Amino acid sequence: MTELIVRDLRPEFGSEVIGLDPSIPLDPQTRQKLQALFDTRGILVFRDFGAADIKVQTYISEILGGGAVDPDDLSIFEMLVSNREERGGAPFGRLLFHSDMMWIESGCTVLSLFGQTIAQPAIPTLFVSAAHGWASLPADLRARVEGLSAVTCQDATAQRGGSIPDDVLVSTFEEEVLLTLPIGYSHPRTGETLLYICPQMTHHIEGLDHEESEALLEALFDHYYAPDQILEHHWREGDLVVWDNIALQHARPNVSMQGPARTLRKVMIPNPTKFATGLATYSKVGD
Numbered sequence: 001m002t003e004l005i006v007r008d009l010r011p012e013f014g015s016e017v018i019g020l021d022p023s024i025p026l027d028p029q030t031r032q033k034l035q036a037l038f039d040t041r042g043i044l045v046f047r048d049f050g051a052a053d054i055k056v057q058t059y060i061s062e063i064l065g066g067g068a069v070d071p072d073d074l075s076i077f078e079m080l081v082s083n084r085e086e087r088g089g090a091p092f093g094r095l096l097f098h099s100d101m102m103w104i105e106s107g108c109t110v111l112s113l114f115g116q117t118i119a120q121p122a123i124p125t126l127f128v129s130a131a132h133g134w135a136s137l138p139a140d141l142r143a144r145v146e147g148l149s150a151v152t153c154q155d156a157t158a159q160r161g162g163s164i165p166d167d168v169l170v171s172t173f174e175e176e177v178l179l180t181l182p183i184g185y186s187h188p189r190t191g192e193t194l195l196y197i198c199p200q201m202t203h204h205i206e207g208l209d210h211e212e213s214e215a216l217l218e219a220l221f222d223h224y225y226a227p228d229q230i231l232e233h234h235w236r237e238g239d240l241v242v243w244d245n246i247a248l249q250h251a252r253p254n255v256s257m258q259g260p261a262r263t264l265r266k267v268m269i270p271n272p273t274k275f276a277t278g279l280a281t282y283s284k285v286g287d
């Protein structure tokens with residue numbers, strides 16, 4: 001069994017794992033240890049994971065999500081998040097907090113990013129815990145949302161405050177998909193209650209008029225994304241970061257196409273090509 005050193009990144013969530021040998025398959029004890037750690041910590045960071053190829057990244061992402069996977073039978077999906085590569089997704093702009101594909105229930109369970117080409121100073125990726133967001137809700141806010149549901153869509157940026165800030169990346173999809181789920185949503189795998197709303201994708205709270213809905217969401221967002229609740233991952237080349245896309249949300253500050261090169265190789269579990277949601281196109285108000 002590989003000797004692993006685990007270092008907590010925040011008290012409530014996030015751990016760095018040191019000493020993992022990236023040859024696959026992992027032995028059963030190591031796999032079990034990493035799966036248990038992933039379910040309690042939500043995000044694992046492997047620094048200087050320089051030799052990882054797409055197969056290793058996919059395998060580790062699969063097993064952390066609870067899959068017992070044969071490394072020779074992986075459903076591999078790869079995309080680049082990049083301000084340099086021609087086929088890169090989200091090539092510029094700021095991203096508001098969200099979980100990927102939140103408009104499909106359990107659509108994307110695990111996400112990982114690998115630092116493929118990183119020039120400094122690199123724009124970080126930001127994370128918050130949805131379980132901690134719910135568990136730490138002040139009693140008055142908890143009482144206001146108990147029993148309520150929210151409607152999620154692919155991009156609700158235009159709902160926020162009436163005008164979209166110039167630096168926020170806006171995604172446009174070929175077809176609109178809506179999903180209604182309880183604001184206190186139960187994680188399908190761990191059973192934890194999660195605060196399941198976000199500024200990028202929550203369209204409105206069901207049963208409230210627009211102003212009431214926005215006011216309540218604003219109060220929830222102030223609590224959820226308070227600066228002292230955020231884990232920042234500062235990228236170095238060779239970093240592998242794997243997180244539970246349902247239990248955690250992510251965001252990033254503005255990325256410029258003229259800024260330092262930032263190419264992250266992204267893996268989504270399950271392979272998102274099984275969901276026919278259409279492709280996103282990107283724009284900014286300032287463009």
Ligand SMILES: [Fe+2]
Nearest residue numbers: 098099100250
């Ligand atoms: Fe995302």
